[in-house]
Amino acid sequence: MAPITLEELYQFHKIDRKVFSCLVINLARNPAQSLLVMALWLWLENIGFPNIIPMLANFPNTLINALADEAETCLEWLGLENRRIPNNGGLPLTSTLIHSQISLQFFTQKRFTVIASIKATLSKICTRIFTDILQHIFGSTSLAPSPQNLLIVPGFPHPLFGSFIIPPTHLEELDLFDPRIWDNKRVCDDVNDDDKTMFLTFSRGFPVTEDEVSHFLTSRYGDCIKVLNMGNSETGNQVLFATMILNNVETVDEILSGKYIAKFRVNGKHIWIRKYERRD
Known part of the structure; x- marks a missing residue:
């Protein structure tokens, strides 16, 4: 069976790409941090908070920016120890977005599950669906092929989340008719x-x-x-x-x-x- 094309993959992730473009182009946020923010939101969707990114796509830039700030707080929190959690849980906007109370304590209790899941999401999803946007941001000189014919994003390796390396275009394994890509596997099952x-x-x-x-x-x-x-x-x-x-x-x-x-x-x-x- 024929593998999917890049155009088909990008179309499938059209909304994810729209939100990522908003972060790095419209809001001029740090690309490496924005990749981590997207990975965090994708993971939250994977564990049962549906439609986070589709909702974000309809929000004004100022609100997306504020929610991205909260996501970065979560990412930073994963590397900290013995920090006092604010009385409001530290994530009031995110709680409103997902219609469920969520606090930084949630990320303390699930620290290593979140870290591993973000690493897996970066490697298996983000490296494939945001390539052209990153090339547009950095240009052909800053995001140049390495001797191994890989594209390396500045800002990685990250002390918690490791490397983010864009592989050469090769989507033969992404066959839309392969039942393995439609199973109910969680991100944290594949670490x-x-x-x-x-x-x-x-x-x-x-x-x-x-x-x-x-x-x-x-x-x-x-x-x-x-x-x-x-x-x-x-x-x-x-x-x-x-x-x-x-x-x-x-x-x-x-x-x-x-x-x-x-x-x-x-x-x-x-x-x-x-x-x-x-x-x-």
Whole structure:
């Protein structure tokens, strides 16, 4: 079956492209930040807040600008810790837009799910549907092909959301007759293992076994573990650390419950768990 053309893809995302153009052209907002704002709004639609972007398309520029400011507040919030949430939740306009009360606490509780979902949305959607608009903004010199024939947007890699690299035009895999593109998969279901990996540490002198860790976590969070790797012993037979890949990124946020480090007690022994961060 024939793949879709760029024109068909752009037509399918006509409203998304209109709102993005408003952000970067009419309002002259930072393109990298605007990509993140669009990814955030697309994710909110994906999790059950429908028609956000179509509603935005009918708003005046001043209101779109104010809502984009709130979206950037959410993005910034994902990298902060122990910040006091305003009494109004910090997102009054967004709450009005989606007809549901939403606050910055929502993003604190779902921090790593949101981060991973935005990364996936940037990579799988935004890199495809906004290419020509970005080329128009930056011009052929600023947005020039790299030696790998890729187009790289200034402002990335982002410390939280990683790289944004526009691939060469190649849409063979986007077949409108392929049922896989119409399934009910959530954005956060399609993230890499790094986004679902956690780092565990144990108290010296209180050895914890793999079975104890596995049983404790599955009893609390269900069948959540994809891979559990206990670290090498440093003193005798005791293991002092482990890495764990979970089945989905949402369990990362369940374990941390809005904190950067979660502390548990298993059979009288402490376990500390935090999000794993790769250091290349």
